[in-house]
Amino acid sequence: MTNTQNEINADLIAELLREQHPDLADLPLTFGAHGWDNQLWRLGDELAVRLPWATEDSDELLLKEHALLPALAPHLPLQVPVPQRLGQPSGRFPHPWIVTTWVAGEPADRAPATRGAEAADTLAAFLTALHQPAPDDAPRGRNRGGPLADVDEGFAHFLKETTNLGLIPNPDTVREIWHDALAAPDWTGPSVWLHGDLHPANILTKDGNFCGVVDFGDLCAGDPACDLAAGWLLLPDGAIDRFHQSYSSATDPATIRRARGWALLKALVCLLIGDNGVHGRPGGKATWGPPADATLRRLTATCT
Structure with a gap:
């Protein structure tokens, strides 16, 4: 990426708006957050600007949100960021960007x-x-929504890294859960729309309940188990059975086993990112560590 976190600022965004969407240029801008792929700036009271800043995939993921999310959003019961405008690459900022x-x-x-x-x-x-x-031409995910065997090598890498850092007190139990998930029958139903990246930083809360979902850059089609992993990552202790009962498809045992595998993989990744935040390494987010620890505790406590 050409631009870095430090090079994106309110002055740059105001210039982009004046050039391409001048009717929005006088709205106040405040920094919101920076994710793995994009920065978020609040624009007035009702809008936000998302700009890619970090990875080679950022442009593609942002354009996918702009193309697909407006049709899905009206059918979702939680608030999601609905793209309103598309900013074109220019000499001032060589990447697409969106107003949502x-x-x-x-x-x-x-x-x-x-x-x-x-x-x-x-x-x-x-x-x-x-x-x-999802339709046949729906995008497939970046190692999301397919068979768990496709990410087995990644799991081994993340387990080794987290174990070496002393973040996994019981790696044998973790491997047992993963191998059980790998052995579960593959998904044979239709490929369904997936968020693809439901971790704690991508879902919003108010008064103890969920109120919104953000960052649909990994929107794709595939096995629902990838998203159902969120039950272990996001819910407080004792709520997972209620979640499975409330989900409309009455989750079958094989799907729950695969979902446990996806939850395990996501927890390992979040543990590494959280540890990087604690020790000040680039990309670290210390707030990701505690939810990941809780996820591993819930998963290993039910391992039989």
Whole structure:
């Protein structure tokens, strides 16, 4: 990427707006957050600007949101950032960027859901609405939504890294859960729409329940187990069974086993990112560590 986090600022965004969307240029700008691929700036009270800044895939993921999310958003029961305008690459900023609706709430890595039953029902309702059969030309994910065997090498890498850092007290139990998930029958139903990246920083809360979902850059089609992993990552203790019962498809045992595998993989990744935040390494987000620890605790506690 040409631009870095430090080179994107309010002055640059105001110039981009004046050049391409002048009717929005006088709205106040405040920094919101920077994710793995994009920066988010609040624009007035109701809008936000998302600009790619970090990875080679950022442009593609942002354009995918702009193309696909407006048609899906009206059918979802939680607020999501709906693209309103597309900014074109220019000499001032050589990447596409978008103006979306602003979604209010606190990221769940900072303000976890606490109302277990209500949060389980809310998450289940959102995924029920999202997990509709996708068209044949729907995008496939970046190692998301396919067979777990496709990410087995990645799992081994992340388990080795987290174990070497002393973040995994019981690696044998973790391997047991993963091998059980790998052995579960593959998904044979239709490929459904997936968020693809439901970790605690991408879902928002208010008053102990979920109120919004953000960052649809990994929107894709595939096995619903990839998203159902969110139950272990996002819900408080004791709510996972309620979540499975509330989800419309009445999750079968094989799908739950695969979802446990996806939850395990995501927890390992979040552990590494969280540890990097604690020790000040680039890309680290210390707030990702505690939810990942809780996820591993829930998964290993139910290992038989």
